[in-house]
Amino acid sequence: MEIVRRYCERSGGIELQTYSSPRSGMQRIREWQPDVVLLDIEMSGTSGIELARQLPTSCCLIFTTAYAQYALEGFEVNAVDFLHKPFFYERFERAMQKARQWVRMHDLLRTSESAVRQLLLKSDYKTISVSIDTILYIESIDNYVKVHLADGTSMLSKIPLHIVEGQLPQGEFIRIHRSFLVARCRIARFSKTEIILEKDGKALPIGRKYMDNLKLLKLRK
Structure with a gap:
């Protein structure tokens, strides 16, 4: 050499x-x-x-x-x-x-x-670009969504959760509750009542209406 x-x-x-x-x-x-x-x-x-x-x-x-x-x-x-x-x-x-x-x-x-893998959201009169690969989960709070990121930070945007869900890559996020949308790859484990996220071990509730989504997740993991 x-x-x-x-x-x-x-x-x-x-x-x-x-x-x-x-x-x-x-x-x-x-x-x-x-x-x-x-x-x-x-x-x-x-x-x-x-x-x-x-x-x-x-x-x-x-x-x-x-x-x-x-x-x-x-x-x-x-x-x-x-x-x-x-x-x-x-x-x-x-x-x-x-x-x-x-x-x-x-x-x-x-x-x-x-x-292409960016989520564009309005926050404080500005358009903010969020890398989809950094999202842990998205929380609905009244007429807002709170996007929780892997680095521990979060951002708030006035937009309904179902609108955000439609902007995300199909199959990469799963609705577990009327108030929570979670990145599949960030789920460490789950039970009948909650999912546990990787990184910080945070627990999020599973809504009864969304249990079938978790059955699908079990088949794919």
Whole structure:
């Protein structure tokens, strides 16, 4: 990997970390979530193809190997390029240009998806955007809703609960009471009378009218 280190220094703007142990490297990848992973195919006791299948989807993959016969398998696991050793700087730089383009497109897609997963609410004469993925539950209080978030904060908006429910992704939230709408993925456990939320263990009551919703939840969990 010394040649890759020199090429990265020459290219500039690249922070490189190298690992000789596949296990340690994969653990670090999961923690660090790097933009680009350069991976060999034949390693002692480990297949780079199999490791590639375990990479986070946010990582762009480039194979670096002396074994050209693996090129087809490499592209089957969505590698953006295949550097056949030995390779020169110009070839390395072309691969990095492909990786940069892949990362830019991935970031644009992620930003677009994030923008879609927003709940827009009026609060204090302002429109506030709330990430749907941060919502624990939504509480109806008279003509208002109180949106409770995973970080412990909340916000109040003058809008009926059923209107908010119609703006949320179908199937991701469940009505458990006339006053409560809960994110499915935030439910730690439930009984016949209440659900317990993950994070802070808060208990919310289950209305008799909504018990069938919980039966559906039980089937899906």
